[in-house]
Amino acid sequence: MQAAPAARTHSTPQPGHALVDADLNDCLHTYEQRVRGRFAAVLDVLRTLSSCQHERDFAAQAQTLALQKLGFELPTDWLANAWVAGVDMAALHAHCLFQTVAQSVQQAGFDQSCWRARMPIGPQQWRDWGYHTLDFSPCADGRLQALLPFILRTTPAPHVWVKAYAGALFDVEHDVADWTQRELERLTGAIEGGAQLDYLKVAVYHYSSSAPCEQGCAAHGSLDEQAVQAAIERLVALQMAVDNTFGLGAAPQVLLIGVDTDCDAIRIHLPDASGQIHRTRFLDSATLYRSSFGMPAAAAQQAVQQALQRHVTELGGLAAKGNEAGLLALVQAWLIANFSQIEYVNRHHAGRYAVIGHDEAFVCAGEAVPLLHLRNQFYFAHLDTVEEGAADLDVGARIFQGLNVQRGLALPVLVHFTYNARVPGARERAVQRGLRVAQAIRARFSDLAERGLLHCRVAVSERQAGSVLEWAEHAVSAAAH
Amino acid sequence: MQAAPAARTHSTPQPGHALVDADLNDCLHTYEQRVRGRFAAVLDVLRTLSSCQHERDFAAQAQTLALQKLGFELPTDWLANAWVAGVDMAALHAHCLFQTVAQSVQQAGFDQSCWRARMPIGPQQWRDWGYHTLDFSPCADGRLQALLPFILRTTPAPHVWVKAYAGALFDVEHDVADWTQRELERLTGAIEGGAQLDYLKVAVYHYSSSAPCEQGCAAHGSLDEQAVQAAIERLVALQMAVDNTFGLGAAPQVLLIGVDTDCDAIRIHLPDASGQIHRTRFLDSATLYRSSFGMPAAAAQQAVQQALQRHVTELGGLAAKGNEAGLLALVQAWLIANFSQIEYVNRHHAGRYAVIGHDEAFVCAGEAVPLLHLRNQFYFAHLDTVEEGAADLDVGARIFQGLNVQRGLALPVLVHFTYNARVPGARERAVQRGLRVAQAIRARFSDLAERGLLHCRVAVSERQAGSVLEWAEHAVSAAAH
Incomplete structure (x- = not known):
């Protein structure tokens, strides 16, 4: 659960340490608020959807709200069937998280330009x-x-x-x-x-x-x-x-x-x-x-x-x-x-984070997403295979047991690998590796997967440029089932 | 199943191709007979043991026969309990195979010296x-x-x-x-x-x-x-x-x-x-x-x-x-x-192998055992993790379904990794990798493992010297259960 972004205090700032770059801090704070705001909006929208999921025009309402507040559409068929047994909120939540990650990566050029220019x-x-x-x-x-x-x-x-x-x-x-x-x-x-x-x-x-x-x-x-x-x-x-x-x-x-x-x-x-x-x-x-x-x-x-x-x-x-x-x-x-x-x-x-423990929104497994940097936003296990990285993933799963699973939300895992565009075939091999890792994650956490409480999405990005998360399409369609 | 080693023909050899090294061929043939002979002896001894496993002095008889014909002892407790429900022949077979591999590696210096000296x-x-x-x-x-x-x-x-x-x-x-x-x-x-x-x-x-x-x-x-x-x-x-x-x-x-x-x-x-x-x-x-x-x-x-x-x-x-x-x-x-x-x-x-299809005795997974070279003696999957090498192991398991499992023998898998003795900690990490791979193999082929039809042993050897297979002790005790 993300804390709502604190309102920026506009009172006269206290004089700080002479070596502190207050402008850089402002840039970083704006960045933190922007990105956290996106993730907070997901929860906000989902709560609203929950309250109206049985209304006749739910699908249209939901789509409008999502586009307006989140900037992306929701899977139409998931909404259309909501009247039967309600929306699969765990799936929708994971879907929105992944979309929000992709969005944050895509907009990183803009979001990060202020602090990138000032990094010492x-x-x-x-x-x-x-x-x-x-x-x-x-x-x-x-x-x-x-x-x-x-x-x-x-x-x-x-x-x-x-x-x-x-x-x-x-x-x-x-x-x-x-x-x-x-x-x-x-x-x-x-x-x-x-x-x-x-x-x-x-x-x-x-x-x-x-x-x-x-x-x-x-x-x-x-x-x-x-x-x-x-x-x-x-x-x-x-x-x-x-x-x-x-x-x-x-x-x-x-x-x-x-x-x-x-x-x-x-x-x-x-x-x-x-x-x-x-x-x-x-x-x-x-x-x-x-x-x-x-x-x-x-x-x-x-x-x-x-x-x-x-x-x-x-x-x-x-x-x-x-x-x-x-x-x-x-x-x-x-x-x-x-x-x-x-x-x-x-x-x-206030000199000490309000949440000093875990408060991650998702797990990233594979290679780091180079354009995403935020405290407690995700748990990150660097790995080539689940076999070697099992201990790291298990710790992550245990954390999300408390954060998500206990309240019916899923363990959302973004599997991400980078590739070198200059090497022919490297992208395809990165996708294959990602799909293999995703499959191994589903096997390792099959108890969660069977209950619809594991959502795994595979993305790759180019190593040098890295400005776009490219979804591995197979994984997307598999995850939809 | 290994064909019994053919008796060496002592008739005058036909004149061959002028560029053929007949002496080298003799060395290789002696080597092939020696190594195959060891594996053939395993089957021979096990058949004999099978016929007397319910006799009162079976344990002593078996131990004597094994030492005499195979050159190593059998696990005492396996033999001692044979009177209850017979010997676990699949386990004993796998055990003997692994010991024979170790023996062949240990004696490779002697066995291979003739052909090594003549390699062109x-x-x-x-x-x-x-x-x-x-x-x-x-x-x-x-x-x-x-x-x-x-x-x-x-x-x-x-x-x-x-x-x-x-x-x-x-x-x-x-x-x-x-x-x-x-x-x-x-x-x-x-x-x-x-x-x-x-x-x-x-x-x-x-x-x-x-x-x-x-x-x-x-x-x-x-x-x-x-x-x-x-x-x-x-x-x-x-x-x-x-x-x-x-x-x-x-x-x-x-x-x-x-x-x-x-x-x-x-x-x-x-x-x-x-x-x-x-x-x-x-x-x-x-x-x-x-x-x-x-x-x-x-x-x-x-x-x-x-x-x-x-x-x-x-x-x-x-x-x-x-x-x-x-x-x-x-x-x-x-x-x-x-x-x-x-x-x-x-x-x-006779110009064409009697068995032109599969006839392997065991599977080797991980890195090649550098001192073992024999056609159809083992199936070899080079891998760091089962996750990446799963396709290779699956093909191997399918082959042994026909060769062994159908007649009640196990799938014997030797997991082997090499290490560089000059790198401190490398041996320990190779052992850990081996144990992890063995565990993943047991998980992948759990249907066989549960029926006692998978026997997996972990060994490491030094990369340059490589003259001894060193068993990972944990794996040995785990395999005994």
């Missing part, structure tokens, strides 16, 4: 700091699905990947393959200026500062220590796998970030001189925000920089593959960028 | 001819599982991969990843002399010359045209995927080979000057064998060479990425090497 960390920045690819593995948890533009103020871009797994337990072998592909592109000159650039892998765990035992990471039983330790182990395994295959020093740069899902503050764990990442040693953005609050911009900037330097000294140095300055610049930029997010939550969510 | 096409040869990796995708059909040492007389080696799929319909995306890994190794200097070397992808379809409509490729409904066309399409897709990602000319060298599963003769389809592989244009080893039969070695060699040159002229040239001489040398070597296999089948199988 974009392709030019991370290239200047020495990185050609940013590979994030947050938890699948919906509360992390605003990671890029909101929490880290980083531009979503073709080589910024978000591959979410329950508990941030990313697949080491798949990551090695992703690194290998980019490394080969780099060596063959496909990455401009690639000679000086590296691949950055970031694992992102999360915790809840106000309810650590209930609202932490479900995959780790809300045991923060375990979540952090497991993420560190995966990062080490990835480095070792690459180093042991392609020679010492080949491994990508790694970094660990923690997110407080109550308020979106972050912790950054840097690898010390020996390359070790420590569970309890990190820089905390909330602490830095508070300690530099009230300072003029330059002084605050300097305070963060000094804190960072002190931290590196305490660590005894930094494993940055000869790019200490670049890595520190990136980390400093993320810490400062996050000040804006802390203030965003302060201003628009 | 080994690592030095294919490197001299310009290739660092040979990536074969034959059909999963058991009749192709002697491809390397028998049909192509090519040494099984670490970078000679056999990735079998029903209908030779290999996974393009996985192949791109495999190529990418090797290409990166090549560019980073991990492949000695790699600067001059290329990756060769060979798709291998099959047909039956004597029963084309019944004993062709099951995945293509024994429609040879379709089998050839589908293989060509995959090769083209692979080339396009690489070329479109890494630049024109990056794609690996490709080749198409057809195998007549009646007699192991081969057809080689070369890509013409424009890179096109033609369905109906190929060099046929049986034709060349016959036309050069009776010639002295030098003349026969020359005849093959001339035929090859004529063929290339007819094709209007060859797409060999600047390595025409190397590719032709390899193709010529395979054609001539296959003469020995034609004669092998002539001598030891």
